[in-house]
Amino acid sequence: MNDLQFLTWVRGPGLDIAVGIFVLGVLWRLFEIYSLGRKPDLAAPRHADGASGLHTVFRRSLPPHGMLKRSPVSYIGGYIFHIGLAIVVFGFAPHILLVKNLTGVSWPGLPSQFVDLAAVVTMAAMVVVLFDRFNKPVKRFLSTFEDWFTWAVTFLPVLTGWMAVQHLLLPYTLMLALHILSVEILLVVLPFTKLFHVFTLFGSRWFNGKANAHKGVPV
Amino acid sequence: MQGPLIDTLVRQGVSRRTFLKYCATLASMMALPPTAGRAMAEAMAASRRPSVIWLPFQECTGCTESITRSHSPTIEGMIFDMISLDYQETLMAAAGFQAEEALHNAMKDNFGKYLLIIDGSIPLGVDGAYSCIAGRSNLDLLKDAAKGAAAIVAMGSCASYGGIPKANPNPTGAVSVSDIIKDKPIVNIPGCPPIPVVMTGVLAHYLTFGSLPELDDKGRPKAFYGETIHDRCYRRPFYDQGKFAKTFDDEGARNGWCLFELGCKGPVTYNACATTKWNGGTSWPVESGHGCLGCSEPDFWDAGSFYKALSTPANPLKLAATATVVGAAAGVAVSFANRAKKDAAKKAHQPVTLADLEK
Structure with missing residues (x-):
């Protein structure tokens, strides 16, 4: 199989399989999670300022008092790489074209030099966050295989995509094929790992916020 | 037209200065040091028409058209004329027995020295019966001619990689020259058709240095690919x-914007079109408003549609609809299973009374 055949495979059957597993996994898990339900809380509801599902959705995006100082890498690094990923994934013209082709929805792209910069910053932030996880004994203790694995499958698409654009190490065709393959691995893995927070993040915050608001506790 | 090449060129009105300039351009185009231009000029001027045998196999003659027509009034064309093209079915006056005799004589007289140019792929299906010349299969002819060749030039994408005849489902079992010949230096000059100056560049390099230029992993001269x-x-x-x-035909097209979204394969195509252009530097496909097809890449014909952007699926996704149904069904089924488990647990729950505790 030559480079172009490899690229054609990842653009064809590979993408088909990956998107198939992704859609299947996402629907399965969303149905399962949201149908679980909880026992109704029969206690009389209490009220407190700032205690509601919606409050929690927003509040959890900000570090609690004093935490930014105690764990700056987690917050700042986390913010940088999440925003960077959004810029790279949704701002790069070829990516928008893929979304348009699959869903019909499109929006204007960002200049490729800016996306390039965002990719470099994203990778730097991800490396720092990884180093922090490795360096802090508590974080390292709490980390399981899944944490290292999900970091890798998130990092690889950014790295290979950036290397393809910059023509580093391998011919563009092969690097582009590897980039698409790495994204396909991410798609397959996403629904079945903690990366599923892409879909459940706000739902779970709302759920916790609402449950605690019933008890009069703003979380 | 015997004698050194420079004499013939002079007879045709090409000055030594023009020839030197041409060689310098060719050398710089191939990223050779400046001194190479002079060496090239000297070697080529003195060279005595190396024998070239051109065998056409499963091809459309587009490569020959490209080489002979697009630059006929230029020096490239003349240099091409200057080689002793002993066998080229399309160009030679002889036919039938005479043509075959010319081929055999050239092979015998220049054994071990001639340059073999192949255009077209070689069909292996039905014992090679899909393409025969003078009752012999292309495979047989190639093996025979390759024995005495100093080097082989695979002209065009078909000879280099199988090309269009090899496109899915490859009814004739077409293969490339390098699939068959393993013991000779082979240079691939892919393209559908290839750029004429690439051909003369390789020829000039061969005449000057007695070797083929540096090749990439797909057997193409790095200078051009x-x-x-x-x-x-x-x-x-x-x-x-x-x-x-x-x-x-939108505003972007009229303004000459990028053709990536219209399926241009430029990002994955290694070739010199953008720099050398076509028809004496007049234009080239992208300049004329059409995206690159990727014709100098192996199996370009089967690399998805010519009009689909590289970052979009090569084929429509077939599994997504099924996956949606199966995923939703699996989710609902698991939900019911979970509910049933919960209900069963609830039913199996035995309340503990005070009496129980006092037992």
Whole structure:
């Protein structure tokens, strides 16, 4: 199989399989999670300022008092790489074209030099966050295989995509094929790992916020 | 037309100065040091018409058309004329027995020294019966001619990689020259058709240095196939700015914006079109408003549609609809299973009374 055949495979059957597993996994898990339900809380509801599902959705995006100082890498690094990923994934013209082709929805792209910069910053932030996880004994203790694995499958698409654009190490065709393959691995893995927070993040915050608001506790 | 090449050129009105300039250009185009231009001029001027045998196999004659027509009044064309093209079915006056005799004589007289040019792929299906010349299969002819060749030039994508005849489902079992010949130096000059100056560049290199130029991993001269169309494209700035033509007749197309969204394969195609252009530097496909097809890449014919952007699926997704149904069904089924488990647990729950505790 030559480079172009490899690229054609990842653009064809590979993408088909990956998107198939992704859609299947996402629907399965969303149905399962949201149908679980909880026992109704029969206690009389209490009220407190700032205690509601919606409050929690927003509040959890900000570090609690004093935490930014105690764990700056987690917050700042986390913010940088999440925003960077959004810029790279949704701002790069070829990516928008893929979304348009699959869903019909499109929006204007960002200049490729800016996306390039965002990719470099994203990778730097991800490396720092990884180093922090490795360096802090508590974080390292709490980390399981899944944490290292999900970091890798998130990092690889950014790295290979950036290397393809910059023509580093391998011919563009092969690097582009590897980039698409790495994204396909991410798609397959996403629904079945903690990366599923892409879909459940706000739902779970709302759920916790609402449950605690019933008890009069703003979380 | 015997004697050194420079004499013939002079007879045709080409001055020594023009010839030197041409050689210098050729050398710089091939990224050779400046001194190579002079060496090239000297070697070529003195060279005595190396024997070249051109065998056409499963091909459309487009390669020959490209080489002979596009630059006939230029020096390239003359140099091409100057080689002793002992066998070329399309160009030679002889036919039938005479033509075959010319081939056999050239092979015998220049054994071990001649340059063998192949255009077209070699069919292996039905014992090679899909393409025969003078009652012999292409496979047989190639093996025979390759024995006495100093080097082989695979002209065009068919000879280099199988090309269009090899396209899915490859009814004739077409293969490339390098699939069959393993013991001779082979240089691939892919393209559908290839660029004429690449051909003369390789020939000039061979005459000057007695060897083939440096090749990439696909057997192509690095000097001409070292960079992608996309990287050398004059429309590249529009790609970087995110300005794309959406149709072949919109404002973007009229403004000459990037053709990526219209399926241009420039980013994955290694060739020199963007720099050398075609028809004596007149234009080239992208300049004329059509995206690159990727014709100098192996199996370009089967690399998805010519009009689908590289970052989009090569084929429509078939599994997504099924996956949606199966995923939703699995989710609902698991939900019911979970509910049933909960209900069962609830039913199995035995309340503990005070009496129980006092037992």
